[in-house]
Amino acid sequence: MTGVKNHTIKFGNPVSDWIPLDSESNLACNLGSEIENGFEGETKEAATLPEGRGFLDYMADIDDSMAELKRIIEDFSTKQNELTKRINPKSEEIKEAWRKPSSGTASYVRKIARKIAADMNDYGTSMSDTNKKYSATWDIFEDSILNLVVNPIVTKTPENVSGFSEYLDALETLKETMTTAKGTFTSLADQALSLKGIEKDITRSALFIESETRTFVGLLDKSISTLDRTIAIGRNEIKKYNNKHCQN
Numbered sequence: 004m005t006g007v008k009n010h011t012i013k014f015g016n017p018v019s020d021w022i023p024l025d026s027e028s029n030l031a032c033n034l035g036s037e038i039e040n041g042f043e044g045e046t047k048e049a050a051t052l053p054e055g056r057g058f059l060d061y062m063a064d065i066d067d068s069m070a071e072l073k074r075i076i077e078d079f080s081t082k083q084n085e086l087t088k089r090i091n092p093k094s095e096e097i098k099e100a101w102r103k104p105s106s107g108t109a110s111y112v113r114k115i116a117r118k119i120a121a122d123m124n125d126y127g128t129s130m131s132d133t134n135k136k137y138s139a140t141w142d143i144f145e146d147s148i149l150n151l152v153v154n155p156i157v158t159k160t161p162e163n164v165s166g167f168s169e170y171l172d173a174l175e176t177l178k179e180t181m182t183t184a185k186g187t188f189t190s191l192a193d194q195a196l197s198l199k200g201i202e203k204d205i206t207r208s209a210l211f212i213e214s215e216t217r218t219f220v221g222l223l224d225k226s227i228s229t230l231d232r233t234i235a236i237g238r239n240e241i242k243k244y245n246n247k248h249c250q251n
Contacts, residue, residue, distance in 0.1 A: 061151040068144035075137050079130070079219075083191075086126040093119050113202060120204035123195075127211035134218050141222065145229045152237040158244040171237045178230040185223045192216035 093115050100108050100115075151157070157167040195216060198209040 056150065058151070058154050058156045061147040061154065064143055064147040065151065068140050068147065071140045072137065072144065075133055075140065079133050082126060082129045082133075086122060089122045090119050093122075116202040117204045120202070120208040123205070123208035123212055127208060127215050130212065130215035130219065134215060134222060137219070137222055141226055141229075148229070148233050149236070152233055152240060157237075158240050164241055164244055167237065168241055171234050171241075174230055174234050174237075178227055178234070181223050181227050181230070185220055185227070188216055188220050188223070192220065 096115050097112050100112050152171075156163065158164050192213045195209045195212040199206045
């Protein structure tokens with residue numbers, strides 16, 4: 004039996020990394036001045052959307068939810084690394100025992116295997132909690148991001164459109180990162196499944212981890228799909244803006 008390999012995924016910093024919020028951003032500067040002017044004209048319309056939320060609400064919710072997603076992913080990776088550290092020494096004990104087998108070796112190895120299974124089960128339980136947190140947090144992000152891209156403010160001025168286009172490019176990068184993560188966690192699920200049949204407790208724990216990992220892969224699929232849709236909507240908003248102003 005071998006230990007579990009590391010599958011660390013880096014999602015980068017929170018939303019401030021890829022949404023223009025810094026002081027040099029044209030989008031942020033223009034929007035800031037509009038907000039200070041009391042949401043006049045078209046900006047006031049954006050502040051009275053049907054659900055009562057406006058541009059800043061969406062941006063804040065996106066920022067908060069992305070920070071939480073980052074913490075969740077980091078916790079996911081941390082617990083996986085902890086599992087690796089706990090399992091690998093026990094795996095070495097098993098290897099050492101089989102180098103000089105005796106009449107009691109199988110029983111001894113089974114005891115170690117059951118300890119490994121307990122470690123794996125703890126990890127599977129933490130994965131289950133992580134999946135629930137990720138799903139709830141992503142729902143907040145999804146709602147906010149889909150509302151943000153159709154908010155009139157993002158295409159109010161040429162500067163806003165330029166910043167918005169860069170923001171959509173950053174979402175493409177985020178999508179690529181998640182696609183890579185999907186492949187990594189699929190590999191982890193396959194690795195867990197490969198432990199099936201070694202010992203009954205190991206099998207049970209391996210199937211638990213495999214199931215929770217594939218659940219997370221499904222959540223990443225959902226996230227990738229949302230980003231695809233968001234980017235498409237955003238690009239279409241920019242296209243409509245360009246068509247309108249080209250005709251004028």
